[in-house]
Amino acid sequence: MKTSAGRYFEDFRLGEHIVHATPRTLTDGDIALSTALYGSRFALTSGATFAEALGLRQLPVDPLLTFHVVFGKTVPDISINAVANLGYAGGRFGVPVLPGDTVTATSEVIGLKANRDGRTGTVYVRSQGRNQRDEVVLDYVRWVMVNKAEPHETAEAPVVPELPGAVPAGDLHVPITVPVDYAARLAPLAGSAQLFEDYEVGERIDHVDGMTVEEAEHMLATRLYQNTAKVHFNQLAQADSRFGRRLVYGGHIISMARALSFNGLQNALWVAAINAGTHANPTFAGDTIHAWSEVLERLDLPGRTDVGALRLRTVATKNHPCGDFPLRGEDGRYRPEVVLDLDYTVLIPRG
Amino acid sequence: MKTSAGRYFEDFRLGEHIVHATPRTLTDGDIALSTALYGSRFALTSGATFAEALGLRQLPVDPLLTFHVVFGKTVPDISINAVANLGYAGGRFGVPVLPGDTVTATSEVIGLKANRDGRTGTVYVRSQGRNQRDEVVLDYVRWVMVNKAEPHETAEAPVVPELPGAVPAGDLHVPITVPVDYAARLAPLAGSAQLFEDYEVGERIDHVDGMTVEEAEHMLATRLYQNTAKVHFNQLAQADSRFGRRLVYGGHIISMARALSFNGLQNALWVAAINAGTHANPTFAGDTIHAWSEVLERLDLPGRTDVGALRLRTVATKNHPCGDFPLRGEDGRYRPEVVLDLDYTVLIPRG
Amino acid sequence: MKTSAGRYFEDFRLGEHIVHATPRTLTDGDIALSTALYGSRFALTSGATFAEALGLRQLPVDPLLTFHVVFGKTVPDISINAVANLGYAGGRFGVPVLPGDTVTATSEVIGLKANRDGRTGTVYVRSQGRNQRDEVVLDYVRWVMVNKAEPHETAEAPVVPELPGAVPAGDLHVPITVPVDYAARLAPLAGSAQLFEDYEVGERIDHVDGMTVEEAEHMLATRLYQNTAKVHFNQLAQADSRFGRRLVYGGHIISMARALSFNGLQNALWVAAINAGTHANPTFAGDTIHAWSEVLERLDLPGRTDVGALRLRTVATKNHPCGDFPLRGEDGRYRPEVVLDLDYTVLIPRG
Structure with missing residues (x-):
């Protein structure tokens, strides 16, 4: 065959x-497409000057x-x-x-x-x-x-x-060095004065904004990743599936949620680990995605005083704003509007 | 917060x-996406060889x-x-x-x-x-x-x-130098023999072509610009607005109109100023955009014999071809099909 | 005018x-967009390291x-x-x-x-x-x-x-040199062990997968190519056409079929010639494209033992999986589900 x-x-x-x-x-082409698909505004992956100020050779x-x-x-x-x-x-x-x-x-x-x-x-x-x-x-x-x-x-x-389990602090790869004048010089460009010390374990943040997903968008994204899973692309076949529709690639929701999380996590510059993740319910074109986050852990990084890590849970929903921080129902199952429960770790400058 | x-x-x-x-x-990625979103064919922003022939270091x-x-x-x-x-x-x-x-x-x-x-x-x-x-x-x-x-x-x-008011000729930044053999060697590559002297004040041009806009397109564009205005992205919230729909970012219409204006303004190589602009009516996905232009002023540039400037009005409409040059109704208000009235200045080689 | x-x-x-x-x-931007639009996985046009191993200076x-x-x-x-x-x-x-x-x-x-x-x-x-x-x-x-x-x-x-007629073997431009350890070292990265000698004239391959096309996708593609044919873009005008819809650019189907053909032609690394092609029926947004191929000729390349060529027919259909290899009806005409009949030549390493 x-x-x-x-x-x-x-x-x-x-x-x-x-x-x-x-x-x-x-390439730069993939970076531009990623911006067009998600609109992420985290400074470290948007501006080469910012990335260079944190010790990277070029925009990563x-x-x-x-x-x-x-x-x-x-x-x-x-x-x-x-x-x-x-x-x-x-x-x-x-x-x-x-x-x-x-x-x-x-x-x-x-x-x-x-x-x-x-x-x-x-x-x-x-x-x-x-x-x-x-x-x-x-x-x-x-x-x-x-x-x-x-x-x-x-x-x-x-x-x-x-x-x-979750990647321990000592195992995280930390590719950045935060300059001492970060708070004064770079934080305004990153969009917020809130640094490592400003986040408390247990704190929950509603990221407020919502974004509707279209068929063309999730297919462009999933092809960009050369992901060939049939359920995302073939409406003729999906018409006979139990959903009757194409499914949005779960990773597309991860990136949408991360982009939405900028509003509240502006200095969470770099995703260093994905500890665990569940695609709790399927997403379809036409759904509007919102997200909220909870601080699970505040991690000191060995030998580093310039940068720390936050272990976060970010939850994404469909067609349901996140002011009520939805997660599980009384039966312990994910609520039907929850599409993603992601446990991950971000690097964030210390004040 | x-x-x-x-x-x-x-x-x-x-x-x-x-x-x-x-x-x-x-980056080059943003340039490619811009081409995919609007299909602009102005030579100075399409071909590096053309840009270099006009004195730029690389494709701008x-x-x-x-x-x-x-x-x-x-x-x-x-x-x-x-x-x-x-x-x-x-x-x-x-x-x-x-x-x-x-x-x-x-x-x-x-x-x-x-x-x-x-x-x-x-x-x-x-x-x-x-x-x-x-x-x-x-x-x-x-x-x-x-x-x-x-x-x-x-x-x-x-x-x-x-x-x-409109940016005066003396304040325009002119980043190009037009070679003396432009008309013979470069104008054919730019797509027209019509240069500065061929445009008359008061002349109106119907750009003929129309382009329909899709939800995925205007959202990709607006995210590429990291523009976070909620009305463009959140159908769940917009369903309760007075329009019931997502609004297309006004700047998306500006770029569509500029791309359509190639047919009639082929040598208008560079936008040097945006003097004024009104988004006269909202645009929604599914609308088809047409455009027409009027020459408002022909501007000599101080000390320059190679290049001049045209101050233009470009009007974009929805679902209405522009052969009748629509603008305002008898009541002085913009006609309902007019979505953009843009006053801007372009650089164009002299003959 | x-x-x-x-x-x-x-x-x-x-x-x-x-x-x-x-x-x-x-640029790299166009390459990334092409990947997002079609999801092609042929190694020579995906990985710079692979292209360099075959003698190219950079990713083509x-x-x-x-x-x-x-x-x-x-x-x-x-x-x-x-x-x-x-x-x-x-x-x-x-x-x-x-x-x-x-x-x-x-x-x-x-x-x-x-x-x-x-x-x-x-x-x-x-x-x-x-x-x-x-x-x-x-x-x-x-x-x-x-x-x-x-x-x-x-x-x-x-x-x-x-x-x-079809481009003769001696006229094909062959920009690659296949290293002697290709089968062991590079074929796994290309996705298959099947090389030139494994394909027989007359052999037919159902490429299995299907991909649904959206309005935003074919318009993004066609604008990327600065192709201005009105039928692809203007729904207002097309509403009055005999189809009532925008037509998908035929070349978009060619690239979709080529990307789908990866599953079965993984080592067909480079398209060297387009011998003939017919857009047999129109494609519209919402149609799902499948493809099958037939090996028309196996061509030795003069003086080359590292690489050969296959002359292929690839047929694309709409809303019809290709397990029955559809082409023409009893009347000799293309079947209504056939949208493309392409005769082209690919370069493929020899074993």
Whole structure:
């Protein structure tokens, strides 16, 4: 067969190392498209002068764009026959991707667990993105429920890996150095005087603004990431699905929520880790996305007095402003308007 | 409050100097997106070889893209609570923005006038965009009607600044030098033999072509400019507005009209000034935009025999071809199909 | 007249040489947009490291993007008053366009044949795109049926040029050198082990995936190419056409089909020729495109053992998956779901 149908559950081998196609050079063009798609205003990924003032050689690629590109590469091999994207864990960003860098991705199968139904199983992979110098730009664990090619019982004992928790402060890669006059000189350009010390654990922020998503937008984004998951693109096939519609790529919502979070987290300049994430409900074109955040932890970084980290939960909703901070209902389940529950860590200058 | 609600009328102080977030590096990516959004064919902003033949170091950013980016930066501080964008005046483009340049914006409050209703007032600002060498790339005056946070009478005497008229010929920044063989060698590449001397004051040109605007397009554009005005993005909120729809950013119509004006103004290579502008009626997705232009003035440039300037009025309409040059009705008001009345100045080679 | 209405049949002269406006610099921004519009995953036009391993100086522009840009330049002069785009022949790509290169286009009128109806005629042109060093990047013949300005009989004898057939192997420009360890080192990154020898003449491949097209997408694409054909952009005018809708630019379908063809033709790294092509039926926004391919010829390249060529037919359909390889009905006509029948030649490493 010339055409790849993707792997089914029985095609995965524990410990297998998968090289994903296709190498992807990220450029100023991708940065501009990312701005057009999300309108992010975080200064470190918007202005080269700002990035240089924090010690970077040039304007870096937004870590979430790096995430989408690495994730997209894994789709044809890992999740093209997935029933559900069950979770992420331990996502750690490495050296920043700079325009001109070429990213490739690999995955290692770290767990396999057949389901009792005989039709599906859970595949756990650890995926890595690397640049042309073989430096790690992103490392994360993902697990997905994948169809079997044929229903049957699986003889092998299940192997469920120990999932990493939130990336510890000492493991975060910190690519920036914050100058001593940041508060006076750079914070106004970043859009707020609120720095590390101004955020309290447990504090919740309604990001206020809403943004409606269109079919053309989420498809442009998902193709930009060379993500080939059929559910995002093929209305003819989706018309017969249980939703009847194309599904918006979950990562598109992550980037929308991050862009909306600027209003309240202006100095949260850099996403350093994605600790965990759940796409709680599907999003469709026409939905309007809002977001709110909670400060989960305030992390000192070893040996650093210039910059700290905040571990955040950012929740995105559809067609529901976030003044009431919606999350779970009384039954413990995500409320129907919640589309994303993301646990991640950002770098933020200290005052 | 971590979240900015933007300024209300009573938050502005006369003479106040506002530094806007976020620095923005403009690149080849932004130029490509601008082409995809408007399809402009003016040679000076399309071909590097053409730009170099006119003395520029590299392909420059379209002045209107510079305008949108500077304008976008001012929105969160100036007009996020605006009822209406009342006008522009004295917009003068400075040194061209080249790919790689980083633009920042500041505004000075130059006028404040409370309205008798006790609920709103007019704020006049002079905004500037500067590059990383602190050179001015754009300077313009804008005034907007802004809500008060609380209805109340205002004690201060109104201050209404003297508004600048059209930018005089001597104040125009002319970044190009036109070679003597332009008509023979470059005009064919620009698409027309019609040069400065071929345009007569009072002459009107129907630009013939029409272009329909989609939701995804105007939102991509407005996010590219990091313009956060809520009315463009949030269908959930707009459903309850008097229009029931998202509004297209007025600047999107300016760029559409400029691109359409190529057919008839092919050698109008560079926008040097925006003298005044009115967004006469709102535009919505699905509307088809046409445009016509009138030559208001033919301006000799001091000491220059290679290049002149035309002061133009370009009018854009929705769902109405411009063969009848629509503008105002018998009551003196803009006709309902007119969405833009723009007074601006272009540079055009002399024959 | 300042406004160009384009040429009518009687405005063309045999042997005439037409210089098209506007020079166009292609950049990383155009490459990123092309990825966002089509999601192509062919490694040679995605990763700079891959392109460099095959001897290119940097990541090249996709030849189809070059085609669209050259084609777009010819539209205002050749086909703005066309009734139908009748065919392409002998399209040969020359030196690759690299980011930063500026493309200009010219056409020579090589045939003219008035139709008996007295209202239309066929115009044959040979068009060339060249870079800033005057090197040919694309050379192809196109013929279109064009309206006359006024119905009348034409005195001149018809001149119908001999149309070139498929570009012979010896005339193909081969810009790549395939390293000896390609199969081991690079094929996995390209996404498949299937090389030149693995494809048989007559073999047919269903590319499986489908992609739905939106109005915003095809208009963004067509403007990116500065293609001004009215039927793609003006819903107000199209509402009165026989379709009642905007038509999707045929080239947009070519690029969608090429991107879909990755699944089955992963190592078909470079389009070297467009031998012939028919836009069999119109495509509209909302249509879902699928594609299948047939291997027409396997071509040895003179003096080359590293790389061969496949002459392919790729057929695209609307709203019809391609498992049944649809093409023509019993009446010999294209089936109504077929929108593209493209004959082209790709370069593919030998094993």
